[in-house]
Amino acid sequence: MAEIQEETEKWYVLGCLSVHREEKVRDALRKAGFRSHVPMKYEVKHVRRQEQRTMVPAISGLIFARGTEDALKEYIHHKSKDSIYMRKSTFSNKQEYLTVPDYAMEQFIEFTQIRQENITYFKPEELKLKEGEKIRIKGGIYDGYEGIILRFKGKRHKHLVVQIPGVIIAAIEIEPELIEPLNNIKEQEIRERPSKDVDGDKKYLLELAEWLLDNLNDKDVPKVEYNLKLVELKRTRARLLKFKGFTPTTEAELALPMYLAAVILDEDVKKCRERLEKAIGRLKETSKLKIKCTKILTDYGND
Numbered sequence: 001m002a003e004i005q006e007e008t009e010k011w012y013v014l015g016c017l018s019v020h021r022e023e024k025v026r027d028a029l030r031k032a033g034f035r036s037h038v039p040m041k042y043e044v045k046h047v048r049r050q051e052q053r054t055m056v057p058a059i060s061g062l063i064f065a066r067g068t069e070d071a072l073k074e075y076i077h078h079k080s081k082d083s084i085y086m087r088k089s090t091f092s093n094k095q096e097y098l099t100v101p102d103y104a105m106e107q108f109i110e111f112t113q114i115r116q117e118n119i120t121y122f123k124p125e126e127l128k129l130k131e132g133e134k135i136r137i138k139g140g141i142y143d144g145y146e147g148i149i150l151r152f153k154g155k156r157h158k159h160l161v162v163q164i165p166g167v168i169i170a171a172i173e174i175e176p177e178l179i180e181p182l183n184n185i186k187e188q189e190i191r192e193r194p195s196k197d198v199d200g201d202k203k204y205l206l207e208l209a210e211w212l213l214d215n216l217n218d219k220d221v222p223k224v225e226y227n228l229k230l231v232e233l234k235r236t237r238a239r240l241l242k243f244k245g246f247t248p249t250t251e252a253e254l255a256l257p258m259y260l261a262a263v264i265l266d267e268d269v270k271k272c273r274e275r276l277e278k279a280i281g282r283l284k285e286t287s288k289l290k291i292k293c294t295k296i297l298t299d300y301g302n303d
Contacts, residue, residue, distance in 0.1 A: 007068040008299055011035075011105040013098040013167055014063040014076075017083035022057040025082050032075055035066040037109055039168060041121055058121035059168055064105065069097065089166075100164050103264055106216055111145060111162050112170050120159075122169040127161075135160070135179050142172070144227035149179060195239040202240060202254050208233040209260035230264075237261045248282035249289060255279040256293050263300045273297070 016025050022038045029036035039058040063084070065072060076084055089098040100108075112119055127150075135149045137160060147162040150171070158179065159171040195201040212229055240258065245251025255276040262272035276293060283290035 007070055009066055009068050011064055011066045011100040011102065012069070012072055013087045013100065013164075014065055014072075015085050015087050016061045016063055017085070021082050022061065022063055025063055025080070025084055028080065028082070029063075029065050029075070032079065033067075034072070034075070037064040037105075038062070039112055039121060039170070041119060058119075058170075059123060062168060064100065066105075098167070100167070101263065101266060103216060104164060104266060107145070108162055108164055108170070111142070111172075114142065118172055120171045122171065124163070124166055124169060127169050127171075137174065137179065140175070142174070144230075149174070193239065194242055198240065198243050198254070201236050202257055205233065205236045205240065205261060206257035208236065209257050209264060212264055213260065233261055233264065237265075245279070248279065249287075252276070252279040252283055252289050252293055256289075256296060260296065260300070 014025075016022055018025070026036045026038045039062065040055045041058040042053055043056045044053055067075075069086075072086060076086065087098045089096045134146065137143055137145045142160065145160065145162070147160045149158050150161055151158045152171075158174055158176065160174045160179075161169060161171045163169040208229055212226070212233060215226065237258065240254065243254060245254050255272070256279075259269075259272040259276040262269045276297065280290055280293045280297070283293075
């Protein structure tokens with residue numbers, strides 16, 4: 001009897017046609033067992049000639065929900081009282097549903113909840129982001145965050161910008177002394193010498209990747225510790241970039257952590273996935289390593 005493969009939970013982008021119902025939809029999704037998030041912003045309203053500050057959805061009709069595709073479809077079509085739908089990807093010819101990698105979604109949620117009153121939101125078409133201005137924050141409450149730095153007209157300070165491509169952009173004002181150019185960091189990584197201990201480094205890279213994925217949502221893990229592990233992951237990955245395995249087993253042992261690192265960093269994911277798929281194809285059907293690699297692709301295959 002064929003084994004039924006469990007569907008993977010992912011963050012999906014939903015649209016809501018019901019006016020001013022984003023928070024209600026979010027709360028209903030949570031009660032139904034889904035994780036759900038609506039980006040919120042501060043807004044000043046005048047009630048009886050007095051100013052009142054309130055929280056409102058940052059982008060009308062935008063909701064994020066985490067679950068399996070089938071479970072969300074079942075909820076939307078048969079249980080929801082509101083007009084909601086799963087948005088299609090604008091980057092796919094197959095018109096797949098729009099999803100957000102766990103790492104990117106969690107970072108976006110954390111970033112936008114630290115100081116909501118100071119964040120400005122944009123739709124992708126409202127802001128043309130420039131390339132080559134990627135930075136990391138060094139110190140302060142946003143220590144370790146990476147994004148694009150921009151200067152807005154009429155604003156004194158520069159802004160750190162984080163985004164979910166094609167969906168939403170968030171900008172926060174940042175003091176100049178906290179800005180560290182990411183290009184400098186990447187140049188340091190590129191200058192990493194090739195590994196002198198490939199076996200040791202590939203095991204270390206796998207340990208780092210598994211730790212980072214396991215502790216992504218653990219609020220008890222200090223952010224400084226998480227960021228240090230992330231830097232180590234980048235450095236170790238850089239040392240292994242030029243290496244290939246000479247046997248099916250050694251190639252799979254190397255392709256696996258390189259793929260996980262690519263997923264975490266959201267860099268060269270497709271290329272690393274194809275490499276891992278090719279390595280899996282060369283392993284024996286009874287190989288425990290093949291089973292592990294296949295499970296990893298199932299868990300993170302489309303992120």
